[in-house]
Amino acid sequence: MIVECPANTRLQNWLLSQGIHILTACGGRGNCGKCAVRVLAGEAAINTMDRVWFSQAQLDAGWRLGCQVYAKGPLTVELPERRP
Ligand code: FES
Known part of the structure; x- marks a missing residue:
């Protein structure tokens, strides 16, 4: 599923x-x-817990912990069936 998250929104809250x-x-603690x-599109900052869970290649491909994403601008986000 692909969703469009609006700016100035915490992704998890918007999804709910x-x-x-x-x-x-x-x-939602990053653990x-x-x-x-x-x-897939837009800027989602990489935080410390993202670096714990994902390799640099995965981060470069856009993988993030959904509970940690804050959309400063609009984001296009894939909610995958399978996790990396
Ligand atoms: S909900 Fe556990 S890491 Fe995001």
Whole structure:
């Protein structure tokens, strides 16, 4: 599934407002990696927990922890069936 997340929005909150649920086994603390998403377009900052879970190649391909993504600008995000 591909979604368009508006600017100035926390991705996880926006998904919930749309009735879309991603796995958040650790409650959004960055500890489980179950919420992995792939940012296809737009800027999503890489934080410390993203670096724990993903290789540089995966980060370059847009993989992020969905629970940690804050959209400063609009984002196009893939919610994959399978995580890396
Ligand atoms: S919900 Fe666990 S890392 Fe995002």
